[in-house]
Amino acid sequence: MKRKFLGFMVLVVLLFSCKDKSRIKADILIVNGTVYDGVGSQPRSVAIAIKDDKIVWLGDNNKSEVMATKTIKAQGFVVSPGFIDPHTHATNDLDDPEHSHNKPFLFQGVTTVTIGNDGSSPYPLSKYREACEKNGVGTNVVTLVGHGTIRKQVMGESDRQATQEELEQMKYLMQQELNTGAFGMSTGLFYAPGSYATTDEVVELAKVVAKNNGFYDTHMRDESTYSIGLIPAVQETIEIGERANIPVHISHIKCLGVDVWKQSDSIIKIVETAQQKDIDITANQYPYNASATSLKAAVVPRWAESGGTDSLFIRFQNPALRSKILEETQRNITRRGGADKLLVIQAPDTTLVGKNVLEIAEDLGKSPENAVFDILKTGYIKIASFNMNSYDIENFMVQPWVVTGSDGGSGHPRKYGTFPYKYRKFVKQDSILNMASFINRSSSKTAEILKLSKRGTIQEGNYADIIIFDPKNFTDKADYMDAFQISEGVIYSIINGKLSIENGKFTKKLNGKVLQP
Structure with missing residues (x-):
C-alpha cells in the first residue's frame, strides 16, 4: 500500500513539473518580435505558434516547448494582424x-x-x-x-x-x-x-x-x-x-x-x-x-450622361443643351479647385498622362470645359483631383x-x-x-x-493572417508621377497560416480565400 502511495505521489510531482513546460506542435513559430495584437494600446512580448491556418498558441516561449517546422526570429520587427x-x-x-x-x-x-x-x-x-x-x-x-x-x-x-x-x-x-x-x-x-x-x-x-x-x-x-x-x-x-x-x-x-x-x-x-x-x-x-475618379464623373453634370456616354455626346451636339452642359462643367471644375488641379493619371492617349486639364486645354487652344469633351472622346480618362x-x-x-x-x-x-x-x-x-x-x-x-469572424486580431483560435514589418523601413514608393511602385518594409506576410512574403520576397504562393460571412 505504501509503495502504491509513493508511486502515485511521484506521478503527481512529475505531472506538476511538466505542467509549466507543455509541448505544442506548430508549422510556424514567431519569436522575439514586438507584438501588437490589434486591440491593445501597448505591444506585447509573446511568441506565436501557427498550425494549419490558425493561431494555436500565444505565450512565453521559455515556458513551453514548441515543436515548429519553421521558426521566424522577429527581433527588431513589428508583428501585427x-x-x-x-x-x-x-x-x-x-x-x-x-x-x-x-x-x-x-x-x-x-x-x-x-x-x-x-x-x-x-x-x-x-x-x-x-x-x-x-x-x-x-x-x-x-x-x-x-x-x-x-x-x-x-x-x-x-x-x-x-x-x-x-x-x-x-x-x-x-x-x-x-x-x-x-x-x-x-x-x-x-x-x-x-x-x-x-x-x-x-x-x-x-x-x-x-x-x-x-x-x-x-x-x-x-x-x-x-x-x-x-x-x-x-x-x-x-x-x-x-x-x-x-x-x-x-x-x-x-x-x-x-x-x-x-x-x-x-x-x-x-x-x-x-x-x-x-x-x-x-x-x-x-x-x-488628392482623390481619384473618372474625368466624366468629376466634372460632367449627371443629368447629361443619363443613358451612357453616347447619350452624353448626342446632348452635347444639341445647341439648346450644349451651353448648359458647358456652364455646369465649368462650375464643377471650379468645385474641384480649378483645371490645374485635375491631373490625368490614366488615358488611352498616353501623351495626356501626367498633364493637368489646364495644360491640355492650352495645348488645344480651348477653354478647360470645352477641352474636357475633346479629352473624353478619346475614351476612359482617370484623374487625380487635388482638392482636400x-x-x-x-x-x-x-x-x-x-x-x-x-x-x-x-x-x-x-x-x-x-x-x-x-x-x-x-x-x-x-x-x-x-x-x-x-x-x-x-x-x-x-x-x-x-x-x-476570427480575423483582425492576434489571439488563439483566430485565422493566422499576420504580418511582420520593419518599423524603420516600412514605407511607400508610389507617387503621382509613378503610381506603380511596390511598397517596402514587409518582411513576412502569413495568410491563412501560409507564407506569402518571406524575407521580403513574394513566395509565389496564392494563400488567400474568397471569404464567406
Whole structure:
C-alpha cells in the first residue's frame, strides 16, 4: 500500500513539473518580435505558434516547448494582424491569373481586400467567385453587391424612379447575390446610375441586406456641393441606417473641394449624435490630399450622361443643351479647385498622362470645359483631383470610428502605398496616430465593421493572417508621377497560416480565400 502511495505521489510531482513546460506542435513559430495584437494600446512580448491556418498558441516561449517546422526570429520587427482594406478596386486583378497575386496590396501588409465598392460589383458574383477560386488569389477577398450593378440589370442607365415591379426585381436580384456569400451592399450614389435612385429605393434594398445580417457601404450622394451637399449626404446615410436597421459605413470620408473645407467638425458631431442613438455608423479614409475618379464623373453634370456616354455626346451636339452642359462643367471644375488641379493619371492617349486639364486645354487652344469633351472622346480618362486639406484629413483620421481604406485603383499611388504612407507620414513623421492606433484601425476595427469572424486580431483560435514589418523601413514608393511602385518594409506576410512574403520576397504562393460571412 505504501509503495502504491509513493508511486502515485511521484506521478503527481512529475505531472506538476511538466505542467509549466507543455509541448505544442506548430508549422510556424514567431519569436522575439514586438507584438501588437490589434486591440491593445501597448505591444506585447509573446511568441506565436501557427498550425494549419490558425493561431494555436500565444505565450512565453521559455515556458513551453514548441515543436515548429519553421521558426521566424522577429527581433527588431513589428508583428501585427494583417491589414484589412474595406475599399479597393482590385476586382479586375483578382480574377485575372496574371494579376491575382494582388502584390500591390500584399506588399503594403494587406491580407484581406474588399471588392464591389462604389455600387459596382461583378455580376453574377457566383461566376466571379468561381474564377477567383479556380485561379487562386494572393489575399483574402470580401465581396459586396453593388446597388448600381443591380439597378443596371433591371433598369439600364435611365434617370428615373423605379416602379414597384422594378424595385421587387432588384430586391430579388439582391437576395440572389447575397446568397453567393456577399457581406453586404455598396452604393455609389454620386455616380450614374446610382445617383438616379431615391433614398426610399436604397432603404428598401438595404432592408434585404439587413435581413441577411449584412452591412451598408456607401460612396455618398455628395462629398462636396455637386447636388444635395456634403452634410445632407451624411444625414441621408444615417437615415438609411436608421430606417433599414442596418450598420452603415461611409467610404473614403472626406471634405472634397474648397466649398466644404473644414466641415469635418460638423460631420463628426452629426456622426457622434447618431451613435448616441445606437445607429451603427463608421467610415474609412485614404490618407492622401488628392482623390481619384473618372474625368466624366468629376466634372460632367449627371443629368447629361443619363443613358451612357453616347447619350452624353448626342446632348452635347444639341445647341439648346450644349451651353448648359458647358456652364455646369465649368462650375464643377471650379468645385474641384480649378483645371490645374485635375491631373490625368490614366488615358488611352498616353501623351495626356501626367498633364493637368489646364495644360491640355492650352495645348488645344480651348477653354478647360470645352477641352474636357475633346479629352473624353478619346475614351476612359482617370484623374487625380487635388482638392482636400490637411485639417479635415487629420480631423477624420483621429476619430475612433474611422479606419484605413485605400480606394486603390490604377493610376493613384493609394493602390500601392496607402497603409505604409499613412504609417510613414502620420505615425512616424507627424505623430497624428501612435503605432497601436494605426494598427488597430487597419485590422481589428475593420474586421468588426465587415463582420469578419476570427480575423483582425492576434489571439488563439483566430485565422493566422499576420504580418511582420520593419518599423524603420516600412514605407511607400508610389507617387503621382509613378503610381506603380511596390511598397517596402514587409518582411513576412502569413495568410491563412501560409507564407506569402518571406524575407521580403513574394513566395509565389496564392494563400488567400474568397471569404464567406
